[in-house]
Amino acid sequence: MPITEPLKSSPVITRYPGNPILRADHVPYGPALVFNAGVTKFRGRYVMMFRNDYGSAADRTLLPSRTTNIGLAYSDDGIHWDVQEKPCFGLHSEEIIRTYDPRLTVIGDRCYVCFAVDTKHGVRGGIAVTDDFESFEVLSLSAPDNRNMVLFPEKIGGKYVRLERPFPVYGKGGKDSFDIWISDSPDLKYWGNTELLLGLESVPFANDKLGPAAPPIRTPHGWLTTFHTVDIDPARGRNGWEDSWKKRYCAGLMLLDLDNPYKIIGLSSEPLLAPEADYEREGGFRNDVIFPGGMILEDDGEVKIYYGAADTVECLAAAHVDELVKLCLKG
Numbered sequence: 001m002p003i004t005e006p007l008k009s010s011p012v013i014t015r016y017p018g019n020p021i022l023r024a025d026h027v028p029y030g031p032a033l034v035f036n037a038g039v040t041k042f043r044g045r046y047v048m049m050f051r052n053d054y055g056s057a058a059d060r061t062l063l064p065s066r067t068t069n070i071g072l073a074y075s076d077d078g079i080h081w082d083v084q085e086k087p088c089f090g091l092h093s094e095e096i097i098r099t100y101d102p103r104l105t106v107i108g109d110r111c112y113v114c115f116a117v118d119t120k121h122g123v124r125g126g127i128a129v130t131d132d133f134e135s136f137e138v139l140s141l142s143a144p145d146n147r148n149m150v151l152f153p154e155k156i157g158g159k160y161v162r163l164e165r166p167f168p169v170y171g172k173g174g175k176d177s178f179d180i181w182i183s184d185s186p187d188l189k190y191w192g193n194t195e196l197l198l199g200l201e202s203v204p205f206a207n208d209k210l211g212p213a214a215p216p217i218r219t220p221h222g223w224l225t226t227f228h229t230v231d232i233d234p235a236r237g238r239n240g241w242e243d244s245w246k247k248r249y250c251a252g253l254m255l256l257d258l259d260n261p262y263k264i265i266g267l268s269s270e271p272l273l274a275p276e277a278d279y280e281r282e283g284g285f286r287n288d289v290i291f292p293g294g295m296i297l298e299d300d301g302e303v304k305i306y307y308g309a310a311d312t313v314e315c316l317a318a319a320h321v322d323e324l325v326k327l328c329l330k331g
């Protein structure tokens with residue numbers, strides 16, 4: 001059933017007035033789109049790994065789809081970015097088509113990157129580690145189809161924990177209907193204890209699929225984490241560069257138990273962010289898409305949320321951590 005209610009962003013969150021904070025023309029190697037970044041604070045500065053796709057709205061034979069790099073930018077304030085000269089990461093082989101949608105988590109003194117990999121035999125979720133954003137060691141690649149992985153920033157009960165989103169098409173009768181799952185690992189290589197965390201039916205503003213968004217942050221009340229939600233309406237038509245785009249992506253928010261993140265202790269029944277701003281709704285490759293990939297808790301309680309908008313630009317919004325927790329607990 002299409003979602004007929006208008007979807008609005010929560011009043012607790014404010015978009016940065018200078019959005020977008022990163023666009024294709026900020027990047028020296030000429031991509032068409034810059035979006036879906038992972039962002040964290042690492043060794044005293046903000047670091048962003050962003051997705052950049054090549055292509056053109058004008059030349060329809062060049063629609064972006066399979067031509068993706070991952071670029072790198074640094075910042076002292078989390079708002080203004082110094083984009084590095086070259087893309088920094090991507091797996092390359094006969095089998096691999098592209099690497100995309102990075103998410104960054106600092107654990108101890110190392111930075112871990114979760115990413116999606118399209119291969120000739122399905123979509124895999126990968127985890128790599130880096131100390132300098134120049135060399136990366138790949139620690140694990142999942143079985144297909146799985147992606148949208150995010151790591152918790154510390155071990156819980158002696159184990160690493162990740163959220164993930166497999167897409168069991170066959171088991172769901174051949175249609176999209178995807179949920180968020182959770183697994184743990186002793187070493188970030190071998191993953192198990194996999195359980196369903198959040199089913200699509202629990203989110204009133206989604207009817208198609210969910211996926212983890214930015215990696216969780218610790219609060220005294222629980223692990224706070226965003227997720228993306230998708231609703232589809234077959235009546236929607238052209239809404240971007242492609243002939244047809246029927247989906248809308250919003251951001252949702254939930255709170256997980258600190259000692260047992262397999263347990264949801266709060267879930268907002270309304271979107272945290274729904275597409276409303278021009279740069280989220282118009283002129284993009286795929287309009288009406290909000291795709292958070294980074295969340296940073298500042299010392300004063302401000303939470304910065306970084307998100308890709310319309311699969312075209314990277315944006316920032318902020319809220320106070322207490323307000324976000326309240327939103328989850330209110331239900």
Ligand code: BMA
Binds near residue numbers: 036249291308311
């Ligand atoms: C998802 C992913 C994201 C993208 C979104 C909207 O399936 O491919 O990278 O932002 O679709 O196109």
